[in-house]
Amino acid sequence: MHLGDLEKNLQQKLEQDKHQANQIRQQHLQQFQQDSRHTFKDALSSIDKNTGQITKQVLMWSQWVAYLPAATFLLTLVGTLGGSWGMSQYLTSQFQQIQTNKATLNQLKQETWGIELYQTNQGKFIILPPNSPHKTDWKCKGKPCIKL
Structure with a gap:
């Protein structure tokens, strides 16, 4: 064997190793891309799902917020009417008590x-x-x- 043949064999071996390393690197890169796509698809799906749930909750709460002024008005109206009715009942009872006291006083004056x-x-x-x-x-x- 010659020194030139040895160099040629080393050159071929080096080319083969380089080619094999490129193939392994290419396979790892493809596997990484596939894994990354799968991970990103899962993350995107999870984000879409959570966004949909949050959107539903926001819409549900916004419906209640839309009814808040009407509910406030109704509660204020009921409170005002209830308070007015209660006050009129109280004043009526006070007026009746005053009338009773006047009648008693007149009776005492007569007696x-x-x-x-x-x-x-x-x-x-x-x-x-x-x-x-x-x-x-x-x-x-x-x-x-x-x-x-």
């Missing part, structure tokens, strides 16, 4: 023959009813009265 009790800084007095036969020098509220 006491119109006698009133009165107090000033000069003392305590009994105001006599109109047309009373008692004569007195004292006057309270423009009516005859007796000092106690």
Whole structure:
């Protein structure tokens, strides 16, 4: 064997190794591309799915937000009407209580023959009813009265 043949054999071997390394590199590159495409497709599918779910949730919430002013108006209206009704019921009961108290006071005046009790800084007095036969020098509220 010659030195030239050895060099030629090494050259061929080097070319074969280089060609084989290129094939292996090409196969790994293709495998990497396929794996990458699969991973990206999965990621894109997951993103699309999640985006669809989020969109549905946003649309659902936006429908409720659209009803919010109407709901607020209705609740305000119900509250106002309920409060007005409650206040009218309260005022009616107060008015009835005042009427009852006035009737009781009138009845007491009739039962006491119109006698009133009165107090000033000069003392305590009994105001006599109109047309009373008692004569007195004292006057309270423009009516005859007796000092106690």
